[in-house]
Amino acid sequence: METVRTLLDILSVFVLPTIIVGFPLYGLIKKVPVYEEFVEGAKEGFNVAVMIIPYLVAILFAIGMFRASGALDFLIDGLRPVLGWLGVPPEVLPMMIIRPLTGSGSAAIVLDMINQYGEDSLLVKMAATMFGSTETTFYVIAVYFGAVNVKKTRHAVPAGLIADVFAMFLAIYVVRLLFG
Amino acid sequence: MLNYIWAGLIVFSLVFAMVHDLRDLSRDTYRNDRPLPVTLHFPEGYDPDARRVPLTVTIDPETFGAFYGTEARPAASYEGVLVQTREGRQLRFAEDVAVPEPLSTIRAMTSARDNDLRGLIGPLTLRGDTLAATTVTFPPVRFVKMHAIAEAAIDFAETAVTLALGLIGTLALWMGLLQIADRAGMLYSLVRLTQPVLRPLFPGIPKDHPALAMIVLNLTANMLGLGNAATPLGIKAMEELQKLNPEPDTATNDMVMLLAMNTASVQIVPPVLLVAIMGLQINQLFFSILIVTLLSLIVAIASAKVLGRLKAYRDTDPQRAAAGTGREDAGT
Numbered sequence: 206m207e208t209v210r211t212l213l214d215i216l217s218v219f220v221l222p223t224i225i226v227g228f229p230l231y232g233l234i235k236k237v238p239v240y241e242e243f244v245e246g247a248k249e250g251f252n253v254a255v256m257i258i259p260y261l262v263a264i265l266f267a268i269g270m271f272r273a274s275g276a277l278d279f280l281i282d283g284l285r286p287v288l289g290w291l292g293v294p295p296e297v298l299p300m301m302i303i304r305p306l307t308g309s310g311s312a313a314i315v316l317d318m319i320n321q322y323g324e325d326s327l328l329v330k331m332a333a334t335m336f337g338s339t340e341t342t343f344y345v346i347a348v349y350f351g352a353v354n355v356k357k358t359r360h361a362v363p364a365g366l367i368a369d370v371f372a373m374f375l376a377i378y379v380v381r382l383l384f385g
Numbered sequence: 386m387l388n389y390i391w392a393g394l395i396v397f398s399l400v401f402a403m404v405h406d407l408r409d410l411s412r413d414t415y416r417n418d419r420p421l422p423v424t425l426h427f428p429e430g431y432d433p434d435a436r437r438v439p440l441t442v443t444i445d446p447e448t449f450g451a452f453y454g455t456e457a458r459p460a461a462s463y464e465g466v467l468v469q470t471r472e473g474r475q476l477r478f479a480e481d482v483a484v485p486e487p488l489s490t491i492r493a494m495t496s497a498r499d500n501d502l503r504g505l506i507g508p509l510t511l512r513g514d515t516l517a518a519t520t521v522t523f524p525p526v527r528f529v530k531m532h533a534i535a536e537a538a539i540d541f542a543e544t545a546v547t548l549a550l551g552l553i554g555t556l557a558l559w560m561g562l563l564q565i566a567d568r569a570g571m572l573y574s575l576v577r578l579t580q581p582v583l584r585p586l587f588p589g590i591p592k593d594h595p596a597l598a599m600i601v602l603n604l605t606a607n608m609l610g611l612g613n614a615a616t617p618l619g620i621k622a623m624e625e626l627q628k629l630n631p632e633p634d635t636a637t638n639d640m641v642m643l644l645a646m647n648t649a650s651v652q653i654v655p656p657v658l659l660v661a662i663m664g665l666q667i668n669q670l671f672f673s674i675l676i677v678t679l680l681s682l683i684v685a686i687a688s689a690k691v692l693g694r695l696k697a698y699r700d701t702d703p704q705r706a707a708a709g710t711g712r713e714d715a716g717t
Contacts (some may be wrong), residue, residue, distance in 0.1 A: 207668075217609045217654040224614075228562045232569040239565050246564025250557030253620055254549050261545035267394040269541030273533040274398035275405055305648075308658070315662050324666045333663055333670055337655045338677035340648040345619075346387070348552075349644055350636065352620040353627040357635040359701055360692035362386045364641055365648040368685035372649065375677045383673055 253352050260351030264343050268306045277302065293377060296322070300332045301373045305342040305366065312336070330384055334376040339369050402530035409529060414453075415487050417527070420507050420520030422448050425467070425476075427515045438467040442476065449485075457485035467506065476521050478502040488523075494532065495524045552616065559617035563599075572598035586646075586686060589629060589639040589704045596625035600643060607647065610654035619647055632703035642689045649685035651678045 232239040271277055281302055285295050293301070296318070304311045315332050322328045342365040350358055409415070426441045442465050446458040464479040478484065480501045484492060492502040507520035566572050575598040583597050590596050599622035606615035622643055630637050636644075652674050660667050692698055699705065 213654055217611070220609050221611065221614065225558075225562065228566045228569075228571070231571060232565040235569040237565060237568045242564045242568050243561035245561075246567075247557035247561035249560045250555075250617070251553055253556050253560075253617075254553040257552075258546055258549045261549050262542045263391065265545040265548075266538045266541040267391050267398075269537040269544075270398040270534045271394040273537035274401040274530055276397045276401040279401065312658055312662060315659070319662070324663070330670060330673065333659060333667070334673045334677055337652055337659050337670065337674040338650070338681060340650045342648045345647055346644060348616060349619055349623050349647070350640070353623045353633075355623075355627070355634060355636050355640065357701065358387050359636045359641055360386075360689065360695070360698045361636055361641045361644045362390065364645040364685060364689040364692050367688040368645055368649045368681050371684045372677050372681035375680055376673070379673050379676050384669075 256354065257348050257351035260347040261344075264347040268343065271306075272310070291374070293374070294328060294331070296328045297331050297335070297377065300335050304335055304339055304373070305369050308341040308344060311341075327380060327384060331377050331380045334380055335373050338376060339372045340365075342366060342369055398534050402534045405530040406528045410527065415491055415523070415526040416453060417525035418522060419452075420522045421452055421504075423476075423519060423521050425506075425509070425517045425519060426462070427517065429515060431515075436469050440465060440467055442478070453487055455486065459485055459488075472505060474506040476504055476506050487526075490529055491523050491526050494526045494529060555613050556617045556620070559614060560621065563602075563618075563621055567595065575601055586642055587639040589637055590626070591629070594625070594629070596622060596629065596639075599625050603643070604646060604651070607650050608653045610652055610656045610660075612656055612658070615647075619643070630703055631707035635701060635703045637704050638689070638693045638702060641693065642686070645685040645689040646682060649678060649682040651682050 229239045229243065232242065281298050284302070285298060288298060288301075289295055300311060300314050300318075303314060315329070315336055318326075318329050318332050342362075346358060346361055346365065350356075350361070422445070424443045424445075426443065428439060431438050431440075442463045443461065444459040444463075449459050450456070460483065463482055463484070466477050468475045468477055478492075478501050480499060483489075484502060488502055492500065496503055502523070504521040504523040507522065509517040509519045511517050563572075572595050573593070576593055576595060579601045580592065580597050583600060584590065584592070587597070587600065599618060603615055603618035603622050606618050623640060626637060626640050626643065627633060629639070655663075655667055655670065655674055663670070693702070
């Protein structure tokens with residue numbers, strides 16, 4: 206287990222330099238005007254970033270308001286008994302609800318839980334597993350669809366949320382099974 | 386669905402803020418315009434006519450609790466200054482000191498810029514040379530949450546722009562590298578290599594199409610925990626998928642599939658941010674994260690596929706509408 210882990214760590218360190226150097230090097234061998242092509246492609250980066258702004262603003266300000274109004278805390282309190290019945294410890298509930306909404310917010314929750322319950326606690330392991338195995342779904346939707354100006358997202362939100370909810374519950378059970 | 390979630394977030398925020406503020410008003414949470422008893426400790430030999438007198442303030446914990454009806458208790462003493470102003474003598478607490486609720490909210494609402502809690506002083510009852518009992522009346526505070534949601538909306542709008550502009554650099558870097566890879570024919574080899582696995586998941590992508598290469602790169606970057614690289618690659622994949630989309634404002638099934646696979650985000654190497662937070666402790670979580678993401682990837686793929694077959698979503702499928710009924714059905 207440890208060797209696999211170390212190997213993967215080393216691999217992940219080398220991936221970026223390999224790509225960043227390897228792509229132009231390979232291009233050079235294939236007689237591609239690498240500098241010109243790079244600049245040509247890179248121009249697009251600015252346009253894409255500007256294109257996603259309206260989508261990001263729309264999603265983030267709504268989430269920000271929801272949090273500031275106290276509605277999020279109310280939602281968490283309201284769901285507590287229901288989820289307790291499903292075996293969800295009440296302490297990880299904020300993580301489950303905030304994770305799809307904001308990445309920095311859920312990172313702050315993990316930090317806060319480490320301070321409160323200690324790094325070794327089951328609760329922190331659950332929260333960290335949730336953090337590691339799901340994405341900020343609404344941010345991803347805003348960025349990916351925003352970049353190509355897609356407004357009608359069809360079943361993207363439900364599909365993403367189903368996967369999120371499943372992963373959240375699974376994280377609790379898997380951590381209990383492995384460490385509990 | 387996003388329409389309802391979005392509108393719901395905004396409308397519920399307003400309703401909640403209103404309920405919260407009305408409750409504050411009816412309970413008088415901030416004891417508006419009512420004087421809180423405090424004791425002022427003047428320095429030895431101070432000048433009573435000076436415009437600014439530095440001093441320390443003490444608030445009796447029991448009085449404080451009873452006055453605001455709270456469990457919170459103030460610190461033993463606070464540094465402050467007494468300032469002569471046109472409205473009368475004003476007590477200013479030192480900037481940025483930790484004060485208990487509801488004083489911190491009062492401060493945030495009434496002195497956001499200087500972050501020093503201010504209130505007008507009532508008549509002084511001298512006790513000895515340096516001690517005086519008096520009262521302090523803080524400015525009235527109303528509609529805290531209403532202010533908060535308006536402020537949050539503006540703050541987060543700015544955050545969104547900062548986030549988007551922060552992406553420009555990495556976006557440009559990856560878009561440039563991909564352009565080279567494309568011209569060198571690397572992407573084509575990648576497509577040939579991976580399409581037996583990926584094409585069943587993305588039936589809308591024709592054989593040997595570069596979209597597949599972008600999807601592979603995006604998913605690989607995700608797996609290796611390279612969030613910053615995964616985003617530009619995902620965007621590039623979306624752009625390729627958009628080229629195959631006959632209705633540019635509507636998501637195709639393939640786009641939804643890519644998004645679902647991204648939200649499930651298989652992680653062989655945990656994300657950089659989590660590693661930063663957890664440190665070495667992360668090693669223990671390697672298997673739990675791997676198991677959860679692998680299974681949730683399956684769920685994500687299945688739900689994208691199954692939901693795509695529901696009538697409401699099938700009718701809005703841009704590729705289906707364009708192709709008639711023939712080709713698409715044969716594929717899935």
